[in-house]
Amino acid sequence: MNIDLLIKNEVVNALNSLYSAEFESKNVQIQMTRKEFEGDWTVVVFPFLKISKSGPEQTANALGEYLVENVKEVLNYNVVKGFLNLVISDAYWLAVLEEAFSQANYGFNDSVETSPVSMVEYSSPNTNKPLHLGHIRNNLLGFSISEILKANGNKVVKTNIVNDRGIHICKSMYAWQLDGKNETPENSGKKGDHLVGEYYVKFDKLYKKEVAELMAGGLTKEEAEAKAPSMQGTREMLLKWEANDKEVRELWQMMNNWVYAGFDVTYKNLGVDFDKIYYESDTYTIGRDEVLRGLSEGLFTRHDDNSVWANLEADGLDQKILLRSDGTSVYMTQDIGTAKLRYQDYPINQMVYVVGNEQNYHFKVLSILLDKLGFEWGKDLYHFSYGMVELPQGKMKSREGTVVDADDLVEGMIDVARQTSEELGKLDEYSDSEKKEIHRMIALGALKYFILKVDPKKTMMFNPEESIDFNGNTGPFIQYTYARIQSVLRKAQESGLTWDKMDADLQMNHKELELIKRISSFPEIVKESGRNYSPAIVANYCYELVKEYNQFYHEFTILNETDLARKTFRLNLSATASKVIRNGMALLGIECPERM
RNA sequence: GGUCCUGUAGCUUAAUGGAUAGAGCACCUGACUACGGAUCAGGAGGUUGGGGGUUCGAGUCUCUCCAGGAUCACCA
Numbered sequence: 001m002n003i004d005l006l007i008k009n010e011v012v013n014a015l016n017s018l019y020s021a022e023f024e025s026k027n028v029q030i031q032m033t034r035k036e037f038e039g040d041w042t043v044v045v046f047p048f049l050k051i052s053k054s055g056p057e058q059t060a061n062a063l064g065e066y067l068v069e070n071v072k073e074v075l076n077y078n079v080v081k082g083f084l085n086l087v088i089s090d091a092y093w094l095a096v097l098e099e100a101f102s103q104a105n106y107g108f109n110d111s112v113e114t115s116p117v118s119m120v121e122y123s124s125p126n127t128n129k130p131l132h133l134g135h136i137r138n139n140l141l142g143f144s145i146s147e148i149l150k151a152n153g154n155k156v157v158k159t160n161i162v163n164d165r166g167i168h169i170c171k172s173m174y175a176w177q178l179d180g181k182n183e184t185p186e187n188s189g190k191k192g193d194h195l196v197g198e199y200y201v202k203f204d205k206l207y208k209k210e211v212a213e214l215m216a217g218g219l220t221k222e223e224a225e226a227k228a229p230s231m232q233g234t235r236e237m238l239l240k241w242e243a244n245d246k247e248v249r250e251l252w253q254m255m256n257n258w259v260y261a262g263f264d265v266t267y268k269n270l271g272v273d274f275d276k277i278y279y280e281s282d283t284y285t286i287g288r289d290e291v292l293r294g295l296s297e298g299l300f301t302r303h304d305d306n307s308v309w310a311n312l313e314a315d316g317l318d319q320k321i322l323l324r325s326d327g328t329s330v331y332m333t334q335d336i337g338t339a340k341l342r343y344q345d346y347p348i349n350q351m352v353y354v355v356g357n358e359q360n361y362h363f364k365v366l367s368i369l370l371d372k373l374g375f376e377w378g379k380d381l382y383h384f385s386y387g388m389v390e391l392p393q394g395k396m397k398s399r400e401g402t403v404v405d406a407d408d409l410v411e412g413m414i415d416v417a418r419q420t421s422e423e424l425g426k427l428d429e430y431s432d433s434e435k436k437e438i439h440r441m442i443a444l445g446a447l448k449y450f451i452l453k454v455d456p457k458k459t460m461m462f463n464p465e466e467s468i469d470f471n472g473n474t475g476p477f478i479q480y481t482y483a484r485i486q487s488v489l490r491k492a493q494e495s496g497l498t499w500d501k502m503d504a505d506l507q508m509n510h511k512e513l514e515l516i517k518r519i520s521s522f523p524e525i526v527k528e529s530g531r532n533y534s535p536a537i538v539a540n541y542c543y544e545l546v547k548e549y550n551q552f553y554h555e556f557t558i559l560n561e562t563d564l565a566r567k568t569f570r571l572n573l574s575a576t577a578s579k580v581i582r583n584g585m586a587l588l589g590i591e592c593p594e595r596m
Numbered sequence: 597g598g599u600c601c602u603g604u605a606g607c608u609u610a611a612u613g614g615a616u617a618g619a620g621c622a623c624c625u626g627a628c629u630a631c632g633g634a635u636c637a638g639g640a641g642g643u644u645g646g647g648g649g650u651u652c653g654a655g656u657c658u659c660u661c662c663a664g665g666a667u668c669a670c671c672a
Contacts, residue, residue: 029612034615034616042615044615046652049652056652081614163672167672316599317599318598318668325670330670330671356666357600357667361666362672387665388666395665421634426632426634454609457602459665461609463608466608471635472619473608473609474620477620484631487631488631491631528612540609540619543619550636551636551637553635554636557631559631561631595632
């Protein structure tokens with residue numbers, strides 16, 4: 001049994017025996033003892049004062065006596081204010097370390113047939129422009145939370161809904177047709193998504209120019225926007241698309257394929273993937289039927305102009321349109337349809353949407369609507385809402401050209417990783433392709449860690465220069481420590497040392513004990529991270545562990561230790577620490593190179 | 597204006613209602629015969645936006661004010 005559960009149960013027994021009082025073990029508050037105090041686990045005794053009818057110190061002392069007397073793992077105790085610090089035996093901690101060392105996937109649970117199924121939707125790009133920094137946060141969070149849910153024993157289906165149709169897609173199609181001169185990714189050497197993105201920008205420029213000219217001719221802004229030839233052409237194109245016009249559909253297909261090829265490269269570079277991709281062009285009509293059903297059941301109302309609305313004022317929200325007066329779907333309607341389809345395709349227990357916090361309202365409404373429509377999973381959908389990414393010079397605005405392109409960013413990071421690595425010259429004996437792979441791992445480690453270490457729900461500041469700093473609380477610092485441990489382990493192995501057996505009588509010193517305690521809390525960290533949907537918890541844990549290890553590393557020699565039992569123990573400790581670091585980083589989608 | 601989110605050192609940030617608010621960057625002082633120094637030890641830097649409330653105990657819960665952001669489309 002875990003020591004924390006054991007302590008909780010024994011505290012309940014103690015309360016029963018000392019004061020003949022019932023107390024629920026889950027309400028016993030315990031925590032790891034702070035470093036500045038003596039002890040390993042701390043019981044908070046304030047909640048027991050009503051039961052004991054005495055002061056905190058008295059109560060704590062009575063409990064301490066009982067625990068030392070009756071629990072063999074508890075060696076000793078001390079009381080500071082209302083906190084009862086328990087000293088746990090070295091034998092217990094040694095057993096913990098041995099168990100952690102022997103388990104290949106320490107802290108992970110394998111999913112089985114009966115595991116709950118979580119579907120995680122993330123990325124969800126538009127096919128009219130390349131991915132940018134905001135998408136990177138989305139992709140990294142989506143991938144990482146999927147891994148964390150898996151580690152907590154869930155079966156996970158990673159999904160992506162591609163927004164591949166609509167007026168905004170037609171804009172880049174229109175501009176390409178008008179002025180594209182048959183430019184393709186092949187004949188221009190441009191990445192497909194970037195190429196299409198350029199035409200989207202060209203459209204915007206053309207449109208603005210036309211509007212300005214029309215306004216100079218005396219039209220109001222609204223009139224000008226409606227009459228601009230480019231906008232009219234785009235509208236026409238959308239109508240043709242919906243009417244299945246062969247030429248428009250072929251153009252659409254061709255340009256979207258360029259974009260998909262480009263996205264595939266970006267996803268591969270980021271190391272994210274999907275189990276199932278949905279395309280909006282396939283699903284956008286499904287929600288309509290559900291809305292019409294809701295209408296016939298009296299859940300929604302039809303206005304005089306034929307549009308269909310949901311009245312959510314009883315839920316404290318507004319009126320929400322579900323079908324336009326021309327009968328076509330809006331965003332909300334499509335999401336209803338997509339959700340229905342997904343539940344038909346998979347036995348989903350929980351749906352997780354990784355979508356920015358600017359859509360908090362949307363998902364609140366979606367949840368209520370699905371619930372009203374009779375889907376029991378509606379109210380349980382989880383909107384994994386994350387904050388925006390801001391830059392030192394302010395917000396990213398695509399129109400002002402202040403976006404950070406995902407591909408450019410990754411490439412730039414790799415470049416800096418290469419420069420730094422070459423200055424240090426530790427990889428000189430490796431081949432170019434090996435070096436390249438390691439530089440890639442470091443660059444992505446830096447980027448991913450920088451983004452994932454921040455609480456997802458907070459708006460974060462991304463400073464490109466600072467993210468490439470490889471000191472302090474950064475991915476490369478953690479990767480470096482891992483690589484250094486591997487080096488020590490390699491050297492030990494070369495000299496014929498094995499470290500799978502430890503001496504049971506070993507007396508642990510303070511630094512060794514701290515490190516074991518840190519390692520042993522990994523499974524609980526993974527659970528907490530899953531409960532709170534926060535990869536940041538795992539990220540910060542990895543950093544704490546690495547700091548702890550570095551202090552240990554500098555205080556003691558490992559290979560030059562003359563006492564064989566101590567050497568074996570420290571190698572064991574190092575090997576286990578590196579295993580936990582690697583597993584923790586894997587939950588963030590970060591690889592740890594064996595050397596760097 | 598309604599609703600929701602955020603406010604912690606100069607900057608980037610951490611803290612299941614628990615002990616003296618913890619790190620990193622930058623700044624200052626030390627340690628390189630190092631098993632990988634991309635390191636380690638130490639210093640300085642805080643009225644957790646302001647004020648009230650609940651509690652044995654509040655950065656955390658609550659009320660209010662201030663500041664910033666998001667959202668309230670027949671856009672997605």
